[in-house]
Each structure stands twice: as structure tokens, then as C-alpha cells.
Amino acid sequence: MSDLFFLQDSRSNVGSRAMFWRNGGGYTSNLNEAEQFKREPAVKQYECRETDLPWPVEYVRPRAEVGVDCQYLTKSEAEAYRNEDGRVYVAYAHEWDGNDLVWRGGKGPTGNLDDAIHPGAADAAAYLAQGFELWPCGYIVERSRPVVRAALLDHKQALRSVALKLPKLKRPRNRIYSDRLNCEGCGRFLSERQRFDDCPNCGAGNAP
Structure with missing residues (x-):
């Protein structure tokens, strides 16, 4: 069994065609130009960016048109x-x-x-x-x-075919006030946009 993988940019397709990392940079729908990765580098890239999905070459090729x-x-x-x-x-x-x-x-x-x-x-x-x-x-x-139609690809099925289980990625929790500041006049929270206007509560100016 081959242990080679394509990396799909799953954020978007071109028409019905899935897009993969191209040898030499960029993306391509042409499987002959798509870069092939060993298992470990393919998984590491997925860990860096979860929209880069590893697909076994032996799974994708038979589904090509x-x-x-x-x-x-x-x-x-x-x-x-x-x-x-x-x-x-x-x-x-x-x-x-x-x-x-x-x-x-x-x-x-x-x-x-x-x-x-x-x-x-x-x-x-x-x-x-x-x-x-x-x-x-x-x-x-x-x-x-x-090329291959994205709709023909089943990621879970593909990974099962090569006994690959991707790691569960930790997503940072949303911080409710991560983009907010305190008004210098009354202490209320202000959004990044509001800081450039007078405080809607006390009228104090907070622009840097």
C-alpha cells in the first residue's frame, strides 16, 4: 500500500474540481501537478492549518476523470x-x-x-x-x-482506507472581550470601533 498523500485546499473548489497543493507552489486541480507528501508531513500540515486535508493518492486517483x-x-x-x-x-x-x-x-x-x-x-x-x-x-x-470532483471524495472513508486517524485539533476559546477596551471616563467596555468616538455612556474621548 502506498503511503503518499495529496493535500487539498478545502476552502474552495474551482467549479466541481477539488484543488490540491501544486508541486512548486500554489494550487492546482491537475492531479499530475499535485505534490505528493509522505504521511507525517501531510499530517503536520493539517495540524498547522486544518483546511489542508490529506487524501491518500491511492484513494483519489481511481475517482479521477x-x-x-x-x-x-x-x-x-x-x-x-x-x-x-x-x-x-x-x-x-x-x-x-x-x-x-x-x-x-x-x-x-x-x-x-x-x-x-x-x-x-x-x-x-x-x-x-x-x-x-x-x-x-x-x-x-x-x-x-x-481531475477529481470534490463531491466524489469522502474524507472519513479515505482515511479509513489507510488506517489514518487525524489528531483532534485544539481550537482557541473565543474571548468575549478580546477586542474591547475600557472607557477612561466610566470604565465601561468599548469595542475597537467605539474607541474612536466619544463614549456612548459618559461622552469621554478614548481615541489614542
């Missing part, structure tokens, strides 16, 4: 691409899952390229007439990458 980021596509490149077999992928115009194109699938729209239809040249014109975008299959495959 194939996405295509529109930021790495250009019409001019696609038109110049040598599309020898004439087959194309059919994309919905102006629809995205995060940055990923949404494809015409056999059962409706899909963000997973593996489920997308790819008709030959004879049938492609009909889709173009309906307002779809057509992209050469080879061009798209070369720019595809594995």
Missing part, C-alpha cells in the same frame, strides 16, 4: 492542428465547469472527456449548426489532465 482547461486552448491552434481522422469533440459554447469545457455526452452534458461524444467529420457539421463548438480529438487529448 478527464478535464480540459479552456485556458490552454486557442482556436487558431486547433484550426492548425493536423486532424488526420477528422474526429472532433463537441463542446457546449460558453459553458464551463470551473475552467473546464463542458462536453456533449451520450447522456447529456459532462465535464468528463471520457464520456464525451466524438463524431466523425460527416456528422460534425450538424452539431456546429446547432451552436456547439468542435475541437479536434488529438488536440484536446494532448491538453487534457486528470
Whole structure:
């Protein structure tokens, strides 16, 4: 069993795609670019920031699908691409899952390229007439990458699969008056905002 982990930035996703720490810095939805951590460093990072969730690589990979980021596509490149077999992928115009194109699938729209239809040249014109975008299959495959939908990931199940129990983190107790000061005139509590106005109780000035 592999003991490698991805670290997810669980604060937000891009569309339906989970975001992970990228090799070299930043975050990415591309699993091929996601940094892999040993167990101990992954847990230590979670202890530093609980929104950085460790996920076993062997749990995430089988749940991946194939996405295509529109930021790495250009019409001019696609038109110049040598599309020898004439087959194309059919994309919905102006629809995205995060940055990923949404494809015409056999059962409706899909963000997973593996489920997308790819008709030959004879049938492609009909889709173009309906307002779809057509992209050469080879061009798209070369720019595809594995991604995973956050909704498919179950953290408890994932950690059980590798017998990992994360430590329970201690959260600091909220101090009711941690951001308050005493009025110099009457001694009542003032908020940080109130200190710049006259005290609402006695009228004393408390601005520094």
C-alpha cells in the first residue's frame, strides 16, 4: 500500500474540481501537478492549518476523470492542428465547469472527456449548426489532465482506507472581550470601533 498523500485546499473548489497543493507552489486541480507528501508531513500540515486535508493518492486517483482547461486552448491552434481522422469533440459554447469545457455526452452534458461524444467529420457539421463548438480529438487529448470532483471524495472513508486517524485539533476559546477596551471616563467596555468616538455612556474621548 502506498503511503503518499495529496493535500487539498478545502476552502474552495474551482467549479466541481477539488484543488490540491501544486508541486512548486500554489494550487492546482491537475492531479499530475499535485505534490505528493509522505504521511507525517501531510499530517503536520493539517495540524498547522486544518483546511489542508490529506487524501491518500491511492484513494483519489481511481475517482479521477478527464478535464480540459479552456485556458490552454486557442482556436487558431486547433484550426492548425493536423486532424488526420477528422474526429472532433463537441463542446457546449460558453459553458464551463470551473475552467473546464463542458462536453456533449451520450447522456447529456459532462465535464468528463471520457464520456464525451466524438463524431466523425460527416456528422460534425450538424452539431456546429446547432451552436456547439468542435475541437479536434488529438488536440484536446494532448491538453487534457486528470481531475477529481470534490463531491466524489469522502474524507472519513479515505482515511479509513489507510488506517489514518487525524489528531483532534485544539481550537482557541473565543474571548468575549478580546477586542474591547475600557472607557477612561466610566470604565465601561468599548469595542475597537467605539474607541474612536466619544463614549456612548459618559461622552469621554478614548481615541489614542
